[in-house]
């Protein structure tokens with residue numbers, strides 16, 4: 001029988017390899033990171049059953065270690081730009097978890113600078129929306145015990161980067177909105193390990209001039225449930241109103257819960273905030289940087305809508321930089337505010353003082 005060579009299911013693209021590895025980590029299974037001459041197995045501690053953790057320790061003959069990021073090392077009082085490796089011989093699941101993300105954990109008894117291949121595996125955990133604490137072990141060339149695990153080449157991670165901008169519009173349909181009126185919802189599919197994302201086109205913006213655009217990061221607690229801990233719900237609704245008042249515009253709603261860390265990490269961070277940490281230190285305690293959001297998807301979605309120049313509705317300078325870095329002209333920006341409450345004032349203060357947001361907080365407080 002003749003075979004159509006263009007239809008070869010055996011060929012995996014770099015992004016398909018990454019997507020598979022991400023799915024495996026989320027199932028609590030190890031993935032293999034490979035570079036010339038060596039392989040390591042890596043497991044995301046955030047998503048592994050204690051029994052599998054023990055099984056991994058036996059397979060590694062106790063020569064496994066725990067990769068922790070620079071941010072987590074710093075919280076443990078250790079300066080190491082590339083992160084650290086903590087030897088795990090004799091350390092069980094609970095103690096490893098404490099080292100990885102418990103509040104006020106003791107320094108580990110021993111550590112070394114992290115192996116760059118183990119450090120690279122944190123990118124897979126990020127994509128999987130898992131905490132970047134990885135249990136890793138070198139695999140001997142003749143060791144067949146990990147043969148069933150998904151392998152990924154170090155270089156593949158870089159090669160898959162292009163997929164972050166690779167989106168298609170799936171559908172665009174009218175949805176009338178309360179207080180806003182006519183709007184279209186456009187659904188986009190693509191990127192790297194991302195859910196479908198949406199753009200809400202309010203009215204009929206003039207695409208010949210810079211288009212009023214709000215880039216909004218998803219916030220289940222604020223957008224959906226009216227949480228008082230942040231200003232997101234107000235910003236979502238005020239943003240839509242501002243676009244309508246500007247004669248039409250686009251709200252891009254990005255799959256970026258918890259500044260790109262996922263709802264699990266965000267709720268853990270809220271727990272630490274209830275114990276006195278601010279939003280940035282709480283994330284660092286979990287091994288996370290202050291902001292994990294990327295803007296390739298937003299730029300790609302705007303381009304597919306025929307938009308190359310925008311007036312951005314935001315207080316966040318990194319959103320402006322992120323769009324510009326991905327080829328969108330930002331000709332100006334407009335502030336989007338919410339209500340200041342006793343529950344969110346510290347969060348807003350931290351955003352202003354530590355993340356450079358252009359909020360005029362004192363005048364907002366005075367206006368309440």
Ligand SMILES: Nc1nc2c(ncn2[C@@H]2O[C@H](COP(=O)(O)OP(=O)(O)OP(=O)(O)O)[C@@H](O)[C@H]2O)c(=O)[nH]1
Pocket residue numbers: 215216217218219220230231232235256257258259260261265266269270279283313314315316319336357
């Ligand atoms: N990790 C973490 N994420 C949070 C916390 N509070 C809110 N978020 C997330 O922060 C993001 C806020 O999104 P936006 O309102 O679009 O962004 P912004 O950075 O405030 O910028 P602008 O609103 O455009 O000025 C959402 O993804 C929320 O889920 C927190 O305490 N920890």
Ligand SMILES: [Zn+2]
Pocket residue numbers: 219221222223230231232233
């Ligand atoms: Zn929020």
